[in-house]
Amino acid sequence: MIPELDTSRFEPVRCMNCGYLLDATTGEGHPSPGDVSICIECLNIALFTHDMALRAPTAAELREIMAEPEVRRYLMAIRQMKQK
Numbered sequence: 001m002i003p004e005l006d007t008s009r010f011e012p013v014r015c016m017n018c019g020y021l022l023d024a025t026t027g028e029g030h031p032s033p034g035d036v037s038i039c040i041e042c043l044n045i046a047l048f049t050h051d052m053a054l055r056a057p058t059a060a061e062l063r064e065i066m067a068e069p070e071v072r073r074y075l076m077a078i079r080q081m082k083q084k
């Protein structure tokens with residue numbers, strides 16, 4: 001049995017870019033408002049709002065997000081996963 005330590009389920013939200021149904025995050029525990037969401041389908045980056053919907057980051061926020069080593073690591077991991 002594989003422990004599900006790293007995956008947390010939440011109310012499904014649709015990716016605002018491709019419409020993919022996102023219903024889990026990996027690596028950061030349960031998402032909270034202001035957390036970054038990366039679509040595993042199209043790599044679109046979004047932010048959780050206070051009511052756990054998604055919104056597009058502003059240009060300044062996006063710069064900040066892309067400066068996060070962890071975000072880059074996730075993007076790279078997703079890209080590699082999709083190449084298989």
Ligand SMILES: [Zn+2]
Pocket residue numbers: 015016017018019020039040041042043044
């Ligand atoms: Zn998407």
